[in-house]
Amino acid sequence: MASKMKESDPILEVENLFASTDNLPILKGVSLTVYPGEIHAIMGRNGCGKSTLSKIIAGHPSYNITNGDIKFSGANINSLEPEERAQSGIFLGFQYPIEIPGVSNLEFLRVSTNARRKFLNKEELDTFDFEELVKEKLELVKMDHAFLTRSVNQGFSGGEKKRNEILQMALLEPKIAILDETDSGLDIDALRIVASGIKKISNAQTGIILITHYQRLLDEIEPNYVHVMADGQIIKTGGSDLALELEKKGYEWTDNFVKET
Amino acid sequence: MEIIEKIKNNKLIDNQTEIQKICLHKLQSSPLPNPKSELWRLSNKSKFSDFLDYSINEKDPKFDIPYPKNSQSTIRLIIGESYQIKIIEENYSIQQLSEDELDKHIKEQISYFDQNENWSDLLNLSLSCTKNILGLKINGSKIPPIEIFSHASSNSLNAKTLVIFLEKNCDIDLLQVNLGEENSSLSQSTFFCLEENSSVNHGVVSYGENRSNLLNSLNVIQQKNSEYNLGSLHFKFNFARFEIRIKQSAGNAKTNIKSMQITKKDEQISTYTKIDFNGPNGFLDQLNKSLADDKSHAIFEGSIIVPKIAQKTDASQLSRNLLLSNLAQIDTKPQLEIIADDVKCKHGATISQLNEEELFYMRTRGITLPEASKLQLSSYFQEIISFIPVSKDRWDLLDKLLNEK
Numbered sequence: 001m002a003s004k005m006k007e008s009d010p011i012l013e014v015e016n017l018f019a020s021t022d023n024l025p026i027l028k029g030v031s032l033t034v035y036p037g038e039i040h041a042i043m044g045r046n047g048c049g050k051s052t053l054s055k056i057i058a059g060h061p062s063y064n065i066t067n068g069d070i071k072f073s074g075a076n077i078n079s080l081e082p083e084e085r086a087q088s089g090i091f092l093g094f095q096y097p098i099e100i101p102g103v104s105n106l107e108f109l110r111v112s113t114n115a116r117r118k119f120l121n122k123e124e125l126d127t128f129d130f131e132e133l134v135k136e137k138l139e140l141v142k143m144d145h146a147f148l149t150r151s152v153n154q155g156f157s158g159g160e161k162k163r164n165e166i167l168q169m170a171l172l173e174p175k176i177a178i179l180d181e182t183d184s185g186l187d188i189d190a191l192r193i194v195a196s197g198i199k200k201i202s203n204a205q206t207g208i209i210l211i212t213h214y215q216r217l218l219d220e221i222e223p224n225y226v227h228v229m230a231d232g233q234i235i236k237t238g239g240s241d242l243a244l245e246l247e248k249k250g251y252e253w254t255d256n257f258v259k260e261t
Numbered sequence: 262m263e264i265i266e267k268i269k270n271n272k273l274i275d276n277q278t279e280i281q282k283i284c285l286h287k288l289q290s291s292p293l294p295n296p297k298s299e300l301w302r303l304s305n306k307s308k309f310s311d312f313l314d315y316s317i318n319e320k321d322p323k324f325d326i327p328y329p330k331n332s333q334s335t336i337r338l339i340i341g342e343s344y345q346i347k348i349i350e351e352n353y354s355i356q357q358l359s360e361d362e363l364d365k366h367i368k369e370q371i372s373y374f375d376q377n378e379n380w381s382d383l384l385n386l387s388l389s390c391t392k393n394i395l396g397l398k399i400n401g402s403k404i405p406p407i408e409i410f411s412h413a414s415s416n417s418l419n420a421k422t423l424v425i426f427l428e429k430n431c432d433i434d435l436l437q438v439n440l441g442e443e444n445s446s447l448s449q450s451t452f453f454c455l456e457e458n459s460s461v462n463h464g465v466v467s468y469g470e471n472r473s474n475l476l477n478s479l480n481v482i483q484q485k486n487s488e489y490n491l492g493s494l495h496f497k498f499n500f501a502r503f504e505i506r507i508k509q510s511a512g513n514a515k516t517n518i519k520s521m522q523i524t525k526k527d528e529q530i531s532t533y534t535k536i537d538f539n540g541p542n543g544f545l546d547q548l549n550k551s552l553a554d555d556k557s558h559a560i561f562e563g564s565i566i567v568p569k570i571a572q573k574t575d576a577s578q579l580s581r582n583l584l585l586s587n588l589a590q591i592d593t594k595p596q597l598e599i600i601a602d603d604v605k606c607k608h609g610a611t612i613s614q615l616n617e618e619e620l621f622y623m624r625t626r627g628i629t630l631p632e633a634s635k636l637q638l639s640s641y642f643q644e645i646i647s648f649i650p651v652s653k654d655r656w657d658l659l660d661k662l663l664n665e666k
Contacts, residue, residue, distance in 0.1 A: 058625050062617075082624035083633075091625075098622035102640020108623070111636070115627030151640075168626060 009074060010035050011176045011207040012057070012090075017068035019056050026052045026063070028232035034176060034207040041210045041218055041243060044229035045251045050211045051095060053229075054178045058092035059085045073175065086112075087119035089175030091168070093182050095211075097161040100152040105164070108152045109134060113171045137170040141197040158185030159194075166197040176207040183217035195220030215247045230254035235261075264313050264384070265292050276390070280367050284387035291376040298377050300504075303560050303592055305529045308500035312446045312474040317388060318417030326410060327440065327656070334405040340395045340421040341411075353401025353431075363396040363424060370452060370480065378535075381478040381504055385450035388420035396424040404433045406650065412440040413447035413473065420448040427459040427487075434650040436464040441473030441498060450478045455487035455514075464649035465493040466658065467501065475501040483507065483514040485540075491516075492648030494658065495530050496523040497665065505534040512540020512571055518547040521645040523662065524557030524589070531560035536578075538571035545576040550645055552582070552638075553589035560592045567599040567606060574601060580610040583641060635663050 012034040019027040026049050034040055042050050056063050057070055059082035070077050077085055086092075100108065113133070114124040125133060138145060141163040153161050162182055169177050179198070183191055198221060202208050210217060218226075218240065226242040227234045235257050236242065265288060277285075294301045326337070336355065338344065348355040358366070367386065374383060395409070411421040427433065439449050455461060467475055475498050483489050495501050507516055522530040536545050551559035559582070567574045580593040595608040615637055623633035639659055646658050 060621055081630070082621060083627050083629045086625050086627040094622065094625075098619050100619050100622070100637070100640070102643055103636050108626070108636070111628055111632065112623075112626035115629075119627070172626070 008036050010071075011073060013069070013071040014053075014057070015069045015071070017053075017056070017070065018066045019052065019063050020066055021052075021063050025066070026232055027056065029068070030229075030232070030234055032227065032234065034209065036207060037204040038225065039202070039208045039210065039221060039223045041212060041223040041226045041240075042229055042234075043212060043226060043243060043246055045254065046213075048229045048254075049232040050229050051180050052232075054092055054180045054209070054211055057085075057178060058082055058090060083115070086172070087115050089116075089173075091172055091174035091177040093162075093165040093169060093177060093179040095181040095184060097153045097156075097165050099154045099156075101154050103152050104148075105150055105152050106130075106134070106148040109148070109168065109171055112168065116172045134167075134171065137167055140170050140200055141166045142193050143167060159187065159190035162186060162190070162194055163197070166194055166201070170197065170201050173201075175205065176209070177202075178209040178211070180211045181213070182210070183212055183214060191216065192220060215243050218243045228254060231258045265289055267313075267317060278391060280364065280371070281387050281389070283368070283371060284383045287371075287374070287376060288383050288387055291380065294380040295377050299562065300378060300533055303531065303558075304502065305500065305558070308474070308529055311472070312476065312500055313418070315416055315418040315444070315446050318414060318419050324412050324414065324440070324442070327438070336405050336407045337410070338395065338408070339410045339412075340423060341393050341419075343392065344395075346397065350401075353399070353404045355400075355404070355407075356398050358396030358398055358424060358426065360391075362398070363394060366396075366424060366426075366452065366454075378506075379478075381448070381476045381502065382450045382480070384476065385420050385422055385448045385478065388418070388448060389422040389450075393420060394422040394424065396426075398426045398428065399433060400428040400431055402430070402432050404431070406434040406436065408436045408438065410438045410440065411447060411449045413442060413445035415442045416444050418446040418448065421450075423449070423451045425451070425453050427453070427455045427461060429456045429458055431456070431459040432461075434462045434464075436466065436649070436651050439465070439467035439475060439477060441467075441469030441475055443470045444472045445469075446474040446476075448476045451480065453479070453481040453489070455481070455483045455489055457484045458486045459484075460488040460490075462490045462650040463492070464651055465491065465503075466649060466651070467493075467495045467498070467503070469498040469501070472499045473497075474499055475503075477502065478504045479506070481505075481507040483509045483516065485511045485513045488515040489517070490648070491518045491520065492645060492650070493518075493520040494523075494645060494649060494662075495521070495532070496662065497525075497528070498530055499528055501528075501530040503530075503532045505532070506537070507535070508537040508539060509543045510539050512538060512543045512574070515544045516547075517648075518545075518549075519645045519648040520548070521550040521552070521642065522559050522561075523552045524559045525554045527556050529558040529560070531562075534563040535566065536564070536576070537566045538574045538576070539568070540570060541572045541574070543571055543574045543576070545574075545578070547576075547578045548644070549578075549580045549593075550582065550641065551580070551591050551593065552585065552641070553591050554585040556586070556588045558590045558592075562592075562594045563596065563608075565597045565599075565606065565608070567597070567601050567604055569600045572601045572603045574604040574606065576604070576606045578608040582610070582612040584612060584614055639663060
């Protein structure tokens with residue numbers, strides 16, 4: 001399966017990436033390549049750099065790339081603004097989706113969707129056409145229409161926030177989606193809804209990076225590759241078996257690995 | 262003393278009314294506000310001089326009202342234009358106050374004036390000629406929305422005064438718009454009397470042009486069971502002060518205030534409020550927002566006075582502020598003076614910047630930084646704007662604010 005995917009060009013290439021914030025090095029040489037149709041899982045202890053990697057790919061202004069490159073569809077995006085990356089098809093699903101009081105969820109979704117559509121040279125949607133589109137996508141994550149009239153994520157439960165993230169992913173139709181601990185704070189039913197949403201949205205042209213601590217999300221969405229991160233580096237890459245191994249062994253061995261190297 | 266000389270040298274001095282004479286006399290003993298007093302210490306002296314710099318003008322050229330009148334059901338008035346107002350309908354009446362009624366009311370107000378606290382009103386009343394004082398007596402219900410405009414023309418200092426009596430059981434929406442042309446100063450004083458069981462949604466929108474100045478004073482007296490709702494917005498003035506004094510004369514009244522001031526460039530806009538509970542069971546819910554950008558300065562000082570007679574008062578005063586630049590300045594001071602022992606009063610202030618994480622979140626959805634800032638600001642403005650009684654289809658205040666250079 002993997003070799004078939006690699007007949008096309010990679011969507012995302014992270015090459016020997018070093019990054020810091022406030023002069024504190026966080027990433028210390030990460031390399032990762034994602035081809036269309038691939039699902040990658042990144043696992044590791046808290047603080048190992050998983051979320052930082054996702055934010056840097058999305059263009060968070062608080063982090064500096066000190067060495068290495070991020071290439072998206074073959075082009076270097078190191079200096080692109082977050083909105084330029086998003087418009088071109090990079091989606092970051094937040095671990096803690098941000099609440100924006102006073103900004104209606106519907107308007108937020110419409111403005112975001114139109115920004116992406118504009119990039120794709122598609123016609124921008126007016127309120128009525130957008131309502132039609134969003135109604136269809138709401139089904140994917142089993143969300144009630146009432147969520148649209150509320151402020152973005154305000155007063156949403158943990159599960160509702162995560163479903164709202166997947167709704168955004170469905171509307172934006174990204175080329176690559178990086179989902180940062182989308183499974184955290186979800187009960188079994190909500191996890192299944194979210195996982196089923198992700199599966200329905202992803203296709204042979206989409207790449208997905210799942211950042212997670214646990215096997216339970218990977219039971220629902222089987223990854224092609226599992227990467228283990230420690231101390232700002234990917235220290236091991238394997239197939240889905242690696243996640244099962246981690247589940248058994250825990251992360252202690254990653255500490256020893258870092259100490260030894 | 263310059264201002265006194267200026268008023269005295271006004272070419273229409275011979276036609277001075279008795280009220281003008283009384284106020285001028287009072288001003289002579291206190292020609293300028295005390296710069297060390299709490300109410301004036303933060304006011305920029307040079308900008309205040311700018312306000313007083315223009316020559317007094319009692320004649321207004323015609324001016325363009327900022328948005329079209331597209332509804333026959335709105336009553337629109339311009340202070341300074343000659344009117345004979347007498348509207349008597351089945352459910353309501355709106356009539357001009359007689360000279361005697363105006364005289365009596367204003368003189369009574371003046372008798373309570375403190376030289377420093379009411380300096381802006383004293384200046385206003387010493388400058389306002391009869392033509393520039395509009396007095397209305399409103400009665401009844403199902404009254405069409407009323408819009409009242411004041412404006413200052415370029416290179417002059419104009420004074421306009423509005424007196425409104427809201428009779429028992431009366432209920433209205435009233436929007437006041439204060440406009441300053443380029444290089445102008447407007448002195449606007451408003452006196453509002455709400456009789457028992459009356460209710461008003463009062464909007465005050467003030468905006469200027471390049472280097473315009475404003476002294477805006479609002480005095481409200483509320484009788485029992487009255488409800489006064491104020492939504493106000495001040496922006497684009499070189500120097501502006503909005504002074505609000507509200508007295509619940511016998512308690513048992515409701516006051517809701519949502520006000521906002523926006524400063525840019527080197528502007529200074531301040532809001533001073535004094536809410537006086539003079540009886541039991543009074544209610545106040547007040548929110549003031551300031552937004553300061555560039556090198557500007559926004560000021561809010563609010564006081565709530567709860568004497569012993571005002572038991573069971575329930576009052577809240579909150580000041581929420583947004584600093585958009587490292588060089589901008591915001592001063593805020595909400596304060597309570599409570600003597601009564603059975604009350605529920607709270608106050609608070611916050612100063613923050615646009616939330617970086619919210620901005621990043623929006624940007625990761627393809628929304629550009631300027632658009633994301635606009636969305637954040639629109640949610641910040643919306644809370645106040647939605648409280649101002651103006652219909653959006655006629656005048657989109659939010660759009661005006663967001664697109665203001």
